[in-house]
Amino acid sequence: MMADNRQLTKTYVRTPPALPPAQGARKLVRYLVGAALSPAYWLLAHCLRTPGLRFHRRCAALGLQLLFRRDAPLPLGWSYEFMFRPMDSTRYFEFDFMWRALAGIPFARYLDVSSPRLFPLLLIRDRRALSADLMNPDREDLATTESLLRATGARGRCRLHGSTIAEASFRVEAFDVITSISVLEHIPEDAGAVRTMWDLLKPGGRLLLTVPCAARASEQYIDYNQYRVLSPDALGYVFWQRFYDPSTLEERIYRVTGQPDRCAVYGEKIAGAFQHNAEHKRRAFFSTYPFWREPYMMGQDYGYFPSVADLPGEGVIAMEFVKR
Numbered sequence: 001m002m003a004d005n006r007q008l009t010k011t012y013v014r015t016p017p018a019l020p021p022a023q024g025a026r027k028l029v030r031y032l033v034g035a036a037l038s039p040a041y042w043l044l045a046h047c048l049r050t051p052g053l054r055f056h057r058r059c060a061a062l063g064l065q066l067l068f069r070r071d072a073p074l075p076l077g078w079s080y081e082f083m084f085r086p087m088d089s090t091r092y093f094e095f096d097f098m099w100r101a102l103a104g105i106p107f108a109r110y111l112d113v114s115s116p117r118l119f120p121l122l123l124i125r126d127r128r129a130l131s132a133d134l135m136n137p138d139r140e141d142l143a144t145t146e147s148l149l150r151a152t153g154a155r156g157r158c159r160l161h162g163s164t165i166a167e168a169s170f171r172v173e174a175f176d177v178i179t180s181i182s183v184l185e186h187i188p189e190d191a192g193a194v195r196t197m198w199d200l201l202k203p204g205g206r207l208l209l210t211v212p213c214a215a216r217a218s219e220q221y222i223d224y225n226q227y228r229v230l231s232p233d234a235l236g237y238v239f240w241q242r243f244y245d246p247s248t249l250e251e252r253i254y255r256v257t258g259q260p261d262r263c264a265v266y267g268e269k270i271a272g273a274f275q276h277n278a279e280h281k282r283r284a285f286f287s288t289y290p291f292w293r294e295p296y297m298m299g300q301d302y303g304y305f306p307s308v309a310d311l312p313g314e315g316v317i318a319m320e321f322v323k324r
Contacts, residue, residue, distance in 0.1 A: 048299025267315020
């Protein structure tokens with residue numbers, strides 16, 4: 001196969017100044033409004049067949065558990081988050097795809113590579129015999145994950161690693177299942193990360209990946225160094241993420257794994273909707289952003305597409321690979 005040596009289009013994202021977080025009575029009103037409206041918008045999303053609503057219900061059940069668990073108490077805000085705003089944007093699709101892909105499949109050793117903590121947390125909670133390794137180079141964020149694992153009683157079955165996949169020291173073919181949700185696009189040497197994960201997977205094991213995609217590949221650079229893993233350039237921008245098109249998927253992922261055994265593409269129906277929403281979140285998430293609308297917005301503004309090439313704008317592709 002010929003290497004894909006195209007120079008990808010680069011875009012530069014400036015983060016808008018964030019509005020001051022809601023405080024005091026205003027914050028309380030916001031929480032009460034969210035608690036009242038979230039179930040209504042969940043039902044509206046159900047009418048639109050938004051993916052991930054059953055996973056949302058699992059999150060709410062976890063929130064109730066954390067609310068009444070006293071042996072490893074957490075701030076009440078965590079229970080609220082799980083019950084009323086556990087996910088945003090395309091996480092509804094990604095978590096749904098992953099959960100369905102693993103449903104009914106027995107496995108014992110599990111590795112998650114830097115995914116949003118909610119998915120591995122619920123998976124470990126659901127499978128009581130599972131032995132898990134969770135990787136996250138952001139040690140501060142990893143400490144929060146550890147607190148949640150303790151609160152759910154699952155800490156003893158998990159090993160936490162404050163490192164990147166490039167620094168992994170596991171033995172070859174150690175895991176039955178590996179997941180990595182919206183991570184690969186943030187790694188400059190993405191093909192190397194795929195190769196490492198593939199080598200760590202047992203024969204017959206499953207690798208589950210999601211990445212953002214578009215009909216034409218591009219790269220984004222941003223002026224906010226959220227993960228503090230990469231160094232900014234002379235202008236203060238840091239590599240943020242890559243959008244994969246069919247050619248880039250072939251060269252950087254399928255060249256290692258082969259074609260996916262199963263995949264699905266989910267994206268915005270009108271180009272620009274995702275970036276508009278992302279900017280709104282960066283500016284006002286803790287102030288005026290209506291987080292309770294999130295599942296409804298996904299059903300209204302997003303949908304499934306036959307392929308990456310059919311996307312009018314940005315989307316996400318979820319892939320399942322079985323190692324043979």
